[in-house]
Amino acid sequence: MKAYLLLLCLAMIVGCQSPPLPEFKPPDSICPKTDLLLLAQPEIDIKSGNSLIAVYCKNDITPSGSEWEVSLVFEDEIHPNSWKDFFYRIYRRIKYGRNYDIESFTIRLEPDGRTFQLDLKNVYSGSQNFYQDPVEHKDSVLASHSLENKNSVPVVYINTWNHMFGEKDTNPDLQKQEHLLSEFRFGSRRQLDLYFGSR
Secondary structure (H helix, E strand, O other): OHHHHHHHHHHHHOOOOOOOOOOOOOOOOOOOOOOEEEEEEEEEHOOOOOOOOEEEEEEEEEEEEEEEEEEEEEEOOOOOHHHHHHHHHHHHHHHHHHOEEEEEEEEOOOOOOOOOEOOOOOOOOOOOOOOOOOOOEEEEEEEHHOOOOOOOOEEEEOOOOOEEEEOOOOOOOOEEEEEEEEEEOOOOOHHHHHHHHHH
C-alpha cells in the first residue's frame, strides 16, 4: 500500500503542468527585432515534446556595443531513455518547479550590429551528440565569423537532448528544424528563475 501511494505521488509530480509563461514589463532598451541567429534543432527532439516555445532577451548597452542575455524556453527536456526520464522529471520538477527547459547564453554585439561574440557558458556541447549520456556542460566563446551561415544568418546547432549548443552539427544524420531568432519577449534569466521558483 505504501509503495502504491509513493508511486501515485511520483506520478502526480511528473504529470503536473508547468505554470504559464510570464510576461515581464519591458524597459526602454529591449532587444530589437533582428535576424541575428538561426537555431537548428533535431526534429526527433521536437517530436518528443521539446519544441522551442519562447525566446526572452535582456539588452544592456556597453562601451563596445551591447550585450544581450538570451534565454530559450523549450516545452520540456525529455531524456531519450524513458526510465531515466521518469526519475529525471521528478528531480527537475522538485528542483526547478517546471517542466520547461530554460537555457541561456550571452551575445556581445559589436557597434556594427552584425558581428558578435557568442558566450556559451555552461551550455556548450563541444563534440557531444544527441544521445550522449551523461551530458557534460561545457564553456566556449564563439566569434560570429566562426559560425556556419545560411542565407547570411549565422547558425547555432542544438546538439544534445538537454539542449547544449555548438557551432558544428554533431548529428548530421538527424533531420533538423530551424528557428530564426528574430523576435523576443523581454525578460532576464534571473526574472525567469524567480518567477518559476515562486510558484
